[in-house]
Amino acid sequence: MTGFVDLRNVRLSYGASADATLALDGLTMAVKKGEFAAVVGPSGCGKSTLMKLATGLMTPQQGTVEVAGKEVAGPVSIAGMAFQNPSMLPWRTTLQNVMLPLEIVQPHRARLSRERDAYVRKAEDLLAVVGLKGFGAKFPWQLSGGMQQRANLCRALVHDPALLMLDEPFGALDAFTREELWQVMRDLHAEKGFTTILVTHDLREAVFLADRVFVMSARPGKVIVEREIDFPRPRPIDLTYEAAFNDIVHELRGHIAEARAAA
């Protein structure tokens, strides 16, 4: 099995042996290049741990993690990340926050001072795509939660990552804003073609956005079900009210209920 993101027989525990928490054990999953994958499972099953492994923030005690054909041995520079809490720096404008990865990730870092105008235009274009045209000069605290999360997506994408990692990015938003951002995400993925791994508790979100949903067992987590979602794209939001869509949501809910009961 080979994928753009490839985790094979991964085991990771937190802490020293006596009181260690085994978070993942025997986890295997492969996400193809350009694919939108969603990861769902019972609370505490190791979803965030999986994200840390795939981005090289942690290394497994057993098994292998490969991204773009290379074994991960440190932070993965081709990854962009967005989490539930947008954590924008309050002393920077929205535009300056969005441009932050360009100050860190090569080759952009070396080019930034020379090509600043082009990079500013790029960041402003991204803000416009997510519906924040003209808000670059505002500070994050002047934006609503939904607007901050839109800017957060721009920050995750400004350095053109080949891999986008999303850990519950829409979890704190109201239902309408969440659905709006699903559509923003759908369109960005269609336009830019990056590989995406989304961790979510929201099964509707997973089925609407993903090409494939991975269901994890209770802790120690491993993949117990892989469900392909083949609704044609672009998917309209009304799809989420159709019977075929809800059948898949129910099916996934059943798998998670079983996983919880087996824990």
Ligand SMILES: Nc1ncnc2c1ncn2[C@@H]1O[C@H](COP(=O)(O)OP(=O)(O)OP(=O)(O)O)[C@@H](O)[C@H]1O
């Ligand atoms: N730094 C840590 N030290 C000890 N245990 C940890 C640490 N981080 C996570 N854990 C434990 O490892 C397990 C997996 O955690 P993780 O955050 O990956 O799960 P999750 O599926 O993302 O959780 P949730 O569904 O609540 O978001 C949990 O039992 C958690 O308590």
